[in-house]
Amino acid sequence: MALTRLSVSGVRNLHPVNLTPSPRINLLFGANGSGKTSLLEAIHLLGLARSFRSTRLTPVIQYEQAHCQLFGEVLFADGLRSQLGVQRDRQGEFVIRQDGKNLRSAAALAECLPLQLINPDSFRLLEGSPKVRRQFLDWGVFHVEHQFLPTWQRLQTALRQRNSWLRHGRMDAALQAAWDRELVTASEQIDRLRQAYLQQLKPAFEQVLAELIDLSGLTLSYSRGWDKERDLAEVLQAGLERDRQLGYTQAGPQRADLRLRIGSHNAADVLSRGQQKLVVCALRIAQGHLLQAVKRGRCVYLVDDLPSELDEQHRRALCRLLEALDCQVFITGVEAAQIESFWREDTPLAMFHVEHGRITQTLAHQE
Numbered sequence: 001m002a003l004t005r006l007s008v009s010g011v012r013n014l015h016p017v018n019l020t021p022s023p024r025i026n027l028l029f030g031a032n033g034s035g036k037t038s039l040l041e042a043i044h045l046l047g048l049a050r051s052f053r054s055t056r057l058t059p060v061i062q063y064e065q066a067h068c069q070l071f072g073e074v075l076f077a078d079g080l081r082s083q084l085g086v087q088r089d090r091q092g093e094f095v096i097r098q099d100g101k102n103l104r105s106a107a108a109l110a111e112c113l114p115l116q117l118i119n120p121d122s123f124r125l126l127e128g129s130p131k132v133r134r135q136f137l138d139w140g141v142f143h144v145e146h147q148f149l150p151t152w153q154r155l156q157t158a159l160r161q162r163n164s165w166l167r168h169g170r171m172d173a174a175l176q177a178a179w180d181r182e183l184v185t186a187s188e189q190i191d192r193l194r195q196a197y198l199q200q201l202k203p204a205f206e207q208v209l210a211e212l213i214d215l216s217g218l219t220l221s222y223s224r225g226w227d228k229e230r231d232l233a234e235v236l237q238a239g240l241e242r243d244r245q246l247g248y249t250q251a252g253p254q255r256a257d258l259r260l261r262i263g264s265h266n267a268a269d270v271l272s273r274g275q276q277k278l279v280v281c282a283l284r285i286a287q288g289h290l291l292q293a294v295k296r297g298r299c300v301y302l303v304d305d306l307p308s309e310l311d312e313q314h315r316r317a318l319c320r321l322l323e324a325l326d327c328q329v330f331i332t333g334v335e336a337a338q339i340e341s342f343w344r345e346d347t348p349l350a351m352f353h354v355e356h357g358r359i360t361q362t363l364a365h366q367e
C-alpha cells in the first residue's frame with residue numbers, strides 16, 4: 001500500500017498539511033525542531049491511532065487546538081483505494097473512520113496501513129525489554145496470519161482470568177480448570193504461529209543484514225516463554241504455588257522473547273550504535289519482505305533521521321535496500337545533501353522542505 005494523499009491538522013507545530021506523497025521515496029529535510037518527526041508521527045497516528053513519541057496523545061495536539069485530525073487515502077496493490085480518518089480531542093475522544101464508516105478498534109487501520117518505524121528509539125528493539133521484541137514479532141505474525149488476532153485476544157482473556165483467580169481465588173476449581181485449558185490451547189497456537197513466522201524471518205533477516213554489514217556470528221533465536229521440553233499445562237501446574245504468591249502467571253507466550261547474540265554476548269552489549277541501527281533496520285526490512293510475500297500490498301516505512309549514526313557507505317547501503325523493497329518510504333534528515341543523491345534516476349522521488357511547521361515540496365521526479 002501507499003499513502004497517495006495526506007492531510008494533517010492540529011499536530012504539534014505543523015501548519016495544516018496537504019500532501020501528495022510519492023508512492024516510493026519521500027525525503028523530508030529541515031532544521032532541528034522544524035516538524036519533520038511530527039509529520040512521521042502524524043502518519044503513525046493515521047495508521048495506528050497512537051503516537052510513537054508519547055504514550056499520551058494530548059502532547060501531540062497542537063497548543064490551543066481542541067483536537068488533531070488526520071486524513072489519508074491509501075492505494076492498494078490491486079488498485080483499490082481506501083479513505084482513512086482519525087480524530088482525537090483533548091478529552092481522549094477518538095473517532096476512527098474508514099471509507100465513511102466508524103471503526104471501533106485500530107486493528108483495521110493497522111491492517112490497511114502497515115507501518116514500519118525506524119527512529120532513534122529503535123535501539124530498544126535490541127536493548128529494551130522482551131515486550132518490545134514480542135511486539136516486533138507479533139506485528140509480523142498479525143500481518144501475515146489472520147488467525148493471530150482472534151487467538152491473541154482469546155489468550156489475553158484467559159490470562160486475565162487466571163491472574164485474577166490467582167490473586168483472589170474466587171472461582172470454582174472446575175471452572176478455572178476449563179479456563180486453564182483455554183489458556184493452554186491459545187498459548188500453543190500463538191507459539192506455533194510465532195515459530196512458523198520466525199522460520200521465514202530468520203533467512204530473510206540474515207540476507208538483508210549481509211547486504212548492510214558484515215556481522216558474522218550474529219544469531220537470532222526465539223524462546224517461547226516456557227520450558228521447551230515440557231507442556232505448558234504441566235509447567236502451569238508445577239508453578240501454581242509460586243504463581244499464587246506472585247499473583248500472576250509466570251510462564252507462557254506472554255514471556256516469549258527474541259534473542260540476538262554474538263557468540264555468548266547479547267548483541268546490545270557489544271555492538272556499536274551504528275551497528276545496532278543496521279541490525280534493527282535489517283530486522284524491519286526483512287519483515288517488509290515477508291509482508292510482501294503474502295499481502296495485497298506492502299508496508300510503509302517511516303525512517304526518522306536516517307543519516308544519524310551511519311557513515312556514508314552504510315547510509316547508501318540502507319537507502320539501496322529501502323529502494324529495492326519497492327514500497328513507500330518517508331525519510332527525514334537535517335540536510336538533503338546527506339542522502340539525496342543515493343537514488344536511482346528511475347525511482348519516483350519527492351523531496352520536501354520543512355520549515356517552522358510548514359512543508360513545501362521542492363522536487364519530484366519520475367512520478
Ligand SMILES: Nc1ncnc2c1ncn2[C@@H]1O[C@H](COP(=O)(O)OP(=O)(O)OP(=O)(O)O)[C@@H](O)[C@H]1O
Pocket residue numbers: 011012013014030031032033034035036037038039058059060061062063334354
Ligand atoms: N503540542 C504542540 N504544539 C505546538 N508545538 C509543539 C507541540 N509539541 C511540540 N511542539 C514543537 O514542535 C516542534 C516539533 O519538532 P519535531 O520533533 O517534529 O522536529 P524535527 O524537525 O523532527 O527536529 P529534529 O531534527 O530536532 O529531530 C518542536 O519545535 C516542538 O517544540
